[in-house]
Amino acid sequence: MFKKVLIAEDYPSASISVRKILEEDLKIKLSDTDYVYDCDTALGRIKKALRDGEPYELLITDLSFDEEANHTPTIDNGRDLISAAKASQSDIKVLVFSVENKASIAKELVSNFGINAYVPKGRRDMQDLKDAIADIYKGRTFLSKNLRQEERTYDFTELDKAIIQLLAAGKKQKEIPDCLKKMSIKDVGLSSVEKRLHQMRAALDCSNNPQLIAYCKERNII
Amino acid sequence: MFKKVLIAEDYPSASISVRKILEEDLKIKLSDTDYVYDCDTALGRIKKALRDGEPYELLITDLSFDEEANHTPTIDNGRDLISAAKASQSDIKVLVFSVENKASIAKELVSNFGINAYVPKGRRDMQDLKDAIADIYKGRTFLSKNLRQEERTYDFTELDKAIIQLLAAGKKQKEIPDCLKKMSIKDVGLSSVEKRLHQMRAALDCSNNPQLIAYCKERNII
DNA sequence: ACCAGCCTTACGGTTTCCCGTAAAAAACCC
DNA sequence: GGGTTTTTTACGGGAAACCGTAAGGCTGGT
Numbered sequence: 001m002f003k004k005v006l007i008a009e010d011y012p013s014a015s016i017s018v019r020k021i022l023e024e025d026l027k028i029k030l031s032d033t034d035y036v037y038d039c040d041t042a043l044g045r046i047k048k049a050l051r052d053g054e055p056y057e058l059l060i061t062d063l064s065f066d067e068e069a070n071h072t073p074t075i076d077n078g079r080d081l082i083s084a085a086k087a088s089q090s091d092i093k094v095l096v097f098s099v100e101n102k103a104s105i106a107k108e109l110v111s112n113f114g115i116n117a118y119v120p121k122g123r124r125d126m127q128d129l130k131d132a133i134a135d136i137y138k139g140r141t142f143l144s145k146n147l148r149q150e151e152r153t154y155d156f157t158e159l160d161k162a163i164i165q166l167l168a169a170g171k172k173q174k175e176i177p178d179c180l181k182k183m184s185i186k187d188v189g190l191s192s193v194e195k196r197l198h199q200m201r202a203a204l205d206c207s208n209n210p211q212l213i214a215y216c217k218e219r220n221i222i
Numbered sequence: 223m224f225k226k227v228l229i230a231e232d233y234p235s236a237s238i239s240v241r242k243i244l245e246e247d248l249k250i251k252l253s254d255t256d257y258v259y260d261c262d263t264a265l266g267r268i269k270k271a272l273r274d275g276e277p278y279e280l281l282i283t284d285l286s287f288d289e290e291a292n293h294t295p296t297i298d299n300g301r302d303l304i305s306a307a308k309a310s311q312s313d314i315k316v317l318v319f320s321v322e323n324k325a326s327i328a329k330e331l332v333s334n335f336g337i338n339a340y341v342p343k344g345r346r347d348m349q350d351l352k353d354a355i356a357d358i359y360k361g362r363t364f365l366s367k368n369l370r371q372e373e374r375t376y377d378f379t380e381l382d383k384a385i386i387q388l389l390a391a392g393k394k395q396k397e398i399p400d401c402l403k404k405m406s407i408k409d410v411g412l413s414s415v416e417k418r419l420h421q422m423r424a425a426l427d428c429s430n431n432p433q434l435i436a437y438c439k440e441r442n443i444i
Numbered sequence: 445a446c447c448a449g450c451c452t453t454a455c456g457g458t459t460t461c462c463c464g465t466a467a468a469a470a471a472c473c474c
Numbered sequence: 475g476g477g478t479t480t481t482t483t484a485c486g487g488g489a490a491a492c493c494g495t496a497a498g499g500c501t502g503g504t
Contacts, residue, residue, distance in 0.1 A: 012348040016242060017235040037345070066345055099321070123259070123288055126234035168436035170429035172460065189483050194462075207392035208490090209461080213432045214390035217439030394490065413453050416492075430460085431491080446504090453498075460491070469482065 001026055001137060004054060007035040008042035008061040008081060009097065014121070018060055018097065021129050039065060039075035043084050050089050058136065059085055063098040063105075082113050093136050095119065097129065103147040110141065117142035154203040156221060159186055160196055165222050168213050173197070223248055223359060226276060229257040230264035230283040230303060231319070236343070240282055240319065243351050261287060261297035265306050272311050280358065281307055285320040285327075304335050315358050317341065319351065325369040332363065339364035376425040378443055381408055382418055387444050390435050395419070 005028055009015040015035055022028040036042045042061070049055050063078035075081050082094055095117040096109060106118035117132035119125060119142075128144045135142040156164075162185050166176050176193045180186050197209065206212040216222045227250055231237040237257055244250040258264045264283065271277050285300035297303050304316055317339040318331060328340035339354035341347060341364075350366045357364040378386075384407050388398050398415045402408055419431065428434040438444045 010345055011343055012346070013236055013239040013343055013351075016348065017238045020238060020242070068345075121233055121235055123232055123290075124234070126238065129235075167432045170433035172430065174460075191483050191485090192481090195482085197461095198463075208394065210389045210431045210435045211392035213435045214439055217436055222436075396490075411453050413455095414451090417452085419491095420493080448503090449501085451498105451500075454496085455494105457494085458492080460489105462487105462489070464487090465485090467482105467484075469480105471478105471480070473478080474476095 002028055002057045002133070004049065004056050005030065005034060005058045005060065006042060006045055006049075006056045008037075008039060008059065008078065009035070010037045010062065010065045012037075014062070014097070017126065018129065021126060022133075025130055026133060038068065038073055039077065039081040040073045042081055043075060043088070046085050046092070047088055055089055056092060058093045058095060058133070060095045060097055063096060063100055079109070079113075082109070082115065086113055095129075095132055095136060095142075097121065097125070101146070101148045103143075103149045106143055106147055110143075118147065119144050120146055120148075122146050150219070154200060156200075159188070160200060161222055162186075163193055163196055164200075164213065164216050167197075167209060168217070168222060224250055224279045224355070226271065226278050227252065227256060227280045227282065228264060228267055228271075228278045230259075230261060230281065230300070231257070232259045232284065232287045234259075236284070236319070239348065240351065243348060244355075247352055248355060260290065260295055261299065261303040262295045264303055265297060265310070268307050268314065269310055277311055278314060280315045280317060280355070282317045282319055285318060285322055301331070304331070304337065308335055317351075317354055317358060317364075319343065319347075323368070323370045325365075325371045328365055328369055332365075340369065341366050342368055342370075344368050372441075376422065378422075381410070382422060383444055384408075385415055385418055386422075386435065386438050389419075389431060390439070390444060 061078045094115040097119050099121045101120035109115045116136045119128040119132050132142040283300045316337040319341050321343045323342035331337045338358045341350040341354050354364040
């Protein structure tokens with residue numbers, strides 16, 4: 001089993017549970033330098049361990065970290081931490097443990113960063129964690145069965161998102177072509193804006209713009 | 223210190239941490255009937271303990287519970303659980319432990335249900351839990367210092383929310399008076415709907431409905 | 445009962461949005 | 475280059491939303 005594991009998780013209530021799993025169930029020894037509450041410290045520990053010739057084998061990390069009261073961290077989220085960690089030590093295994101319960105996010109992290117497991121916080125999270133770590137150790141990739149599959153019926157281009165965002169910011173659609181030009185995103189006519197909106201509404205079965213905005217906000221598309 | 227405490231929390235990772243606090247730090251004995259993963263079971267335990275003449279002194283509960291795979295629970299959220307628990311046993315103390323980090327929610331629960339403490343999951347949640355339980359035992363009410371104060375610039379009536387919801391569901395505002403009537407929320411004319419929308423937009427500085435919807439979705443008002 | 449103040453409603457005019465059609469432009473294929 | 479298809483744009487009619495104003499209704503106070 002793994003000998004050296006780092007936990008990056010800012011909520012003590014979650015951190016403690018992960019530690020408990022590792023120590024009590026998997027009999028992995030943790031020192032008090034093996035769990036940290038922010039990304040910068042996490043990356044520091046990874047680099048130091050690497051320098052010392054005792055690199056971490058596994059990083060267990062959250063995705064969202066609350067902004068801290070005093071100082072502004074260099075890395076403020078788990079995604080960037082994973083990216084930085086892989087840059088320093090490409091062979092480090094990564095397990096993501098997050099409240100975000102979306103299969104699309106998990107898949108994206110697997111394909112873009114090669115993470116080895118994704119466990120959403122939820123009904124069966126403790127069991128999932130145990131299974132995930134065991135799977136990673138065997139060289140497998142673990143995706144929790146509890147991940148919610150979302151029916152992505154339409155995929156949004158950057159232009160689509162920009163239009164939605166401007167609309168959600170209170171612009172009238174007549175102004176949107178100008179805004180897009182100023183933001184140097186694209187140079188399109190009003191008709192194209194209307195057309196894209198129409199397409200999105202049709203694809204997502206929305207009868208008007210407010211409903212479309214609600215839909216996109218709901219799924220964090222914007 | 224408390225002798226009999228019930229934990230209602232559906233995420234094992236959170237439940238374990240709460241148990242750890244109670245058992246290891248506060249030396250409170252828990253049996254395996256003292257922590258449950260859904261509201262219905264929680265209420266059952268409270269009622270049974272009351273019948274047996276050994277009522278729970280303290281309920282520690284989450285607010286949101288994931289919908290379960292198979293059966294549909296009678297109570298599906300912490301708020302209703304608190305309400306039902308207080309109805310059965312009005313002197314039970316309540317500590318809410320939730321990801322929702324809003325002072326307004328905490329205050330509302332204090333004034334409407336007389337909860338005794340509110341601890342948001344976060345940076346200092348373990349310490350907060352300890353302090354909260356100690357405070358409750360001394361008869362005090364505990365509100366975490368980490369609760370986020372939100373600049374509520376407008377407070378939404380039930381009617382407001384209903385209108386916004388219908389709009390976000392794709393109804394045109396001409397249809398909304400009928401919908402409201404059918405849902406037997408209120409019997410208002412189209413003009414009133416327009417007026418309320420206007421008021422909300424003015425108060426929240428929104429130039430049109432899409433922006434208003436975005437605002438409300440953003441802050442989970444609907 | 446009367447008045448004043450506030451809320452609701454009704455209605456008309458203006459703006460914005462929605463949707464079709466057709467012209468123009470661009471891309472594509474011999 | 476000529477011809478076809480697809481995309482983009484322009485324009486106009488109709489629907490919905492927006493915003494006044496004025497009339498009607500309810501409430502509380504004297």
